[in-house]
Amino acid sequence: MSFKPFSKTLQNKIDPLMARRPKVKLGSIDFDSPLLLAPMSAICNAPFRELMERLGAGGTVSELISCHGINNGNERTRNMLKIFEAEKNIGIQLFGEEGEAMAEASKVAQEGGPKFIDINMGCPVRKVVSKGGGSALLKEPLKLGKFFNTIKSALEVPLTIKIRTGWDENSINALEVMHIAKEEGVEFIAVHGRTRTQGYSGQAKWNLLEELASEKILPFIGNGDLHHPVTTKQRLEMTNCQALMLGRGPLRSPFIFLESYLDDPTTSPFTTSDYLEIINEYYRLLQHYTDWERVYLIQMRKLIVWFISGFHGASKLRTKLFEAKDVEDVMKLTEDYLLALPSAKKNIDFTQSFMSGGHG
Ligand SMILES: Cc1cc2nc3c(=O)[nH]c(=O)nc-3n(C[C@H](O)[C@H](O)[C@H](O)COP(=O)(O)O)c2cc1C
Incomplete structure (x- = not known):
């Protein structure tokens, strides 16, 4: 049993902000807030996910885990499937390029009790895309129906996907992918508002994300560059998205899932x-x-x-x-x-890029 409560002093600050979060249902999956922790490799392990949930994340997704590593019984990979008892709304994210192998790995992954299995369709890293996984899956949308169907048939828990807007500026196809995913029973889609070729450069295209969300094809999670409670609160108040995913934001502002619900998120109670x-x-x-x-x-x-x-x-x-x-x-x-340290005031230039390399 890994759970140990926070001090009363901290918990008394957390509770009223927790209570402000509206619950949200995406497909058949219940979340405690529309602000979810995005998957991040070598970061979103069970300890980090549990911590973020207790600090207000409405749900979390694991780091990407190789379907082949699972199927080959690789011990390090299988350890990544570990879910703590205190974790509530957790999805396990798998990556791979072939339906049968993904289905086999999904069966193993769901034994640990995740609420959903997520497919990584956004990873831009060469090692992954050269084999046809991650964002390379977006290049051949006609193969996706069968791919989703094969994985879904192996699952007892819901199937979800996380994509980029497309492979490159000339092949933005998130809308097409959404239609195919809906057809095959995928329960929600998270979209990082950049193409694969954009990597982490420039800004996430929120106009496009808002347009896609307003199509109301699938429950839609918008993602990209919500790194501060002020911008996150603003987006929450005006968005068409049913939920938002935060990745790098919580690394520099670990209380962001709560601070985004402050009346004035520029003044944090956390010391x-x-x-x-x-x-x-x-x-x-x-x-x-x-x-x-x-x-x-x-x-x-x-x-x-x-x-x-x-x-x-x-x-x-x-x-x-x-x-x-x-x-x-x-x-x-x-x-x-x-x-x-006398004060927890942060002085960060949010116009500077931060951690421009990741798997989604
Ligand atoms: C270090 C790092 C690792 C990441 N690993 C994953 C991953 O395993 N799976 C995934 O779908 N996305 C991954 N991503 C992408 C994030 O989930 C998210 O889509 C991206 O960082 C944009 O959101 P943000 O601006 O809130 O960070 C990673 C990003 C970073 C920075």
Whole structure:
């Protein structure tokens, strides 16, 4: 049993904001809020997903997991299927290029008790697209009907997909993919508002996402560049989308799923002690996830660097964290820094690109 409650001080700030979130049903799947955590490789493991759900994410999706890794019984891949008891609204995301292999892996993935299985159709990474998986699936829409059908036939839980708007500017085909997906019983679609060739450059095309959502073909989740509670709240208030997915935003603003429901999201109630508490909680959860100590150091260091970004003196701490030899050092340096920090005010230039590389 991995669950341990937050302190009363933190929970008392969380609860009223949690209560402001409207529930949403996408297809047959119930979520606690229309703000969902987007899948992110090497980030959205069970500890991070549980933490984000307890900090207000209405649901979460795992990192992308290889269908071949699962089918070959690869231990590391199978460990990625782990779901914690406290996780409620979790989807497992698989990637692959061939229906039968995806169906076989889906059967294994659903044994862990996810609420849905999601197909990665947005990954732009060469290693994945060169084999025909990720966003390369968008290049041959005529093959998609059979692909979805084969996977869906193997499943007892709903099937969902996450795509980009198209392969490139000249082949934007999200609408066509939506029609095919609906025909085959896919229950919702999440769309990252960029093409594959765009990578992470420029801005997500929200005009296009809003148009697609207003077609009302499938329950629609818009995604891309919602990195701040102010922009997320604004989008929530005006969108045609049934839900929004946030990926990189929660890395620098881990309370974003709650802060987006503040009357004034520029003034957050969360303090440096709250940041310390959630960092400690993530470390505790990580120890329930794996006993591989090397992972503790790598995961804690990167998560802390993201969470504290924008705080006064954060870059100095970052340098020290990368020099630290073990996770205990990392945790101690972080505690000393956060306890001495007078304010949790963040100074981040959101016009600068951030983490321009990912699998979707
Ligand atoms: C580090 C990183 C890893 C990602 N891994 C995945 C993934 O495994 N599956 C997926 O569908 N998308 C993945 N993505 C894409 C995100 O889910 C999301 O579509 C994208 O980052 C745009 O949303 P954002 O601006 O809110 O981050 C990843 C993105 C990043 C930055």
